[in-house]
Amino acid sequence: MKVIxxxxxxxxNPMFSFEIIPPLKGNDIQTIYNSIDPLLPFxxxxxxxxxxxxxxxxxxxxxxxLEKISMRKRPGTVAICAAIYNKYKIDTVPHLxxxxxxxxxxxxALIDLQFLGIRxxxxxxGDPIKTESHFLxxxxxxxxxxxxxxxxxxxxxxxxxxxxxxxxxxTDFSIGVAGYPEKHFESPNMAVDMxxxxxKIDAGAEYIITQLFFDNQKFFKFVEKCREYGIHVxxxxxxxxxxxxxxxxxxxxxxxxxxPETLTHELLxxxxxxxxxxxxxxxxxxxxxxxxxxxxxxxxxxxxxxxEAVSQILKQAx
Ligand code: FAD
Numbered sequence: 001m002k003v004i005x006x007x008x009x010x011x012x013n014p015m016f017s018f019e020i021i022p023p024l025k026g027n028d029i030q031t032i033y034n035s036i037d038p039l040l041p042f043x044x045x046x047x048x049x050x051x052x053x054x055x056x057x058x059x060x061x062x063x064x065x066l067e068k069i070s071m072r073k074r075p076g077t078v079a080i081c082a083a084i085y086n087k088y089k090i091d092t093v094p095h096l097x098x099x100x101x102x103x104x105x106x107x108x109a110l111i112d113l114q115f116l117g118i119r120x121x122x123x124x125x126g127d128p129i130k131t132e133s134h135f136l137x138x139x140x141x142x143x144x145x146x147x148x149x150x151x152x153x154x155x156x157x158x159x160x161x162x163x164x165x166x167x168x169x170x171t172d173f174s175i176g177v178a179g180y181p182e183k184h185f186e187s188p189n190m191a192v193d194m195x196x197x198x199x200k201i202d203a204g205a206e207y208i209i210t211q212l213f214f215d216n217q218k219f220f221k222f223v224e225k226c227r228e229y230g231i232h233v234x235x236x237x238x239x240x241x242x243x244x245x246x247x248x249x250x251x252x253x254x255x256x257x258x259x260p261e262t263l264t265h266e267l268l269x270x271x272x273x274x275x276x277x278x279x280x281x282x283x284x285x286x287x288x289x290x291x292x293x294x295x296x297x298x299x300x301x302x303x304x305x306x307x308e309a310v311s312q313i314l315k316q317a318x
Pocket of ligand 1: 097126
């Protein structure tokens with residue numbers, strides 16, 4: 001079922017969903033199942049699977065030569081989505097990004113998804129790859145997520161890239177997009193970010209999943225701002241528990257979010273990894289309780305391949 005239909009049919013009962021990342025190349029699909037199994041008792045509404053584009057590395061060769069190698073370290077997004085649906089009959093949401101795809105490759109990826117019976121896509125731009133200082137679109141590809149949303153929305157109307165294709169079968173995707181309670185790091189301010197978020201909705205996106213955040217007040221303000229800017233689609237808050245001390249610096253650096261002082265204060269007092277995880281879980285439990293009490297349509301958890309912390313949060317907050 002499409003995510004948007006699930007939200008509409010939930011009748012105010014909040015939905016639990018989560019995101020997983022494909023395993024590193026060389027690992028078995030069982031690693032994915034191992035991270036899903038502990039969360040099954042909580043009846044997930046859908047599972048997102050992230051997309052990871054190529055990275056460039058240098059390999060030492062004979063006589064000191066360095067060879068530049070392009071490699072996707074975590075392939076398999078579409079296959080994982082199909083495998084999860086096949087095994088558990090739970091709807092999946094593959095992430096589709098602009099980076100690394102030209103428009104025809106995007107079209108073909110969407111045709112694969114349609115043929116597999118996958119009816120959901122989270123449409124994203126993607127981050128710059130490590131060797132780029134800013135995002136560079138692939139030749140013949142999209143520069144911003146809004147363009148990807150438009151392409152999917154066109155296919156949903158039966159319009160493909162080749163204008164000679166007449167009477168094409170329309171695809172049937174529910175399109176989600178990303179939103180940023182603390183604004184996207186490239187945006188000059190929240191107002192500009194809101195304008196572009198609204199463009200994604202006007203182009204055909206039906207719901208928003210937010211970037212992770214640790215301060216609910218920022219999320220509530222973001223929802224208010226969205227409504228002010230005429231964005232009326234459901235907004236699913238994204239929650240990630242802190243599970244390691246290094247997250248204190250990793251989260252701001254990688255996701256451009258702030259950790260509240262009270263949280264860092266508690267984390268820095270911890271004497272063991274176990275205490276850090278407990279503190280992170282406790283914080284996420286409080287966040288979840290408050291979000292549920294505020295009537296959110298659901299909460300989306302980022303597991304990053306580790307379901308133990310999320311399972312503890314669900315036991316305590318739901
Ligand atoms: P956009 O909506 O295109 O916005 C990017 C920036 O450009 C923003 O600053 C925006 O304000 C600005 N902008 C938008 N449109 C225009 C325009 N027309 N003109 C000028 N400026 C514009 N990345 C991955 O690689 N793989 C994943 O699986 C993945 N999953 C994610 C899941 C979630 C829930 C979230 C929140 C993020 C995810 N990301 C993922 C990261 C995402 O790709 C990055 O945050 C990326 O930098 C922006 O993506 P976007 O879709 O929000 O881009």
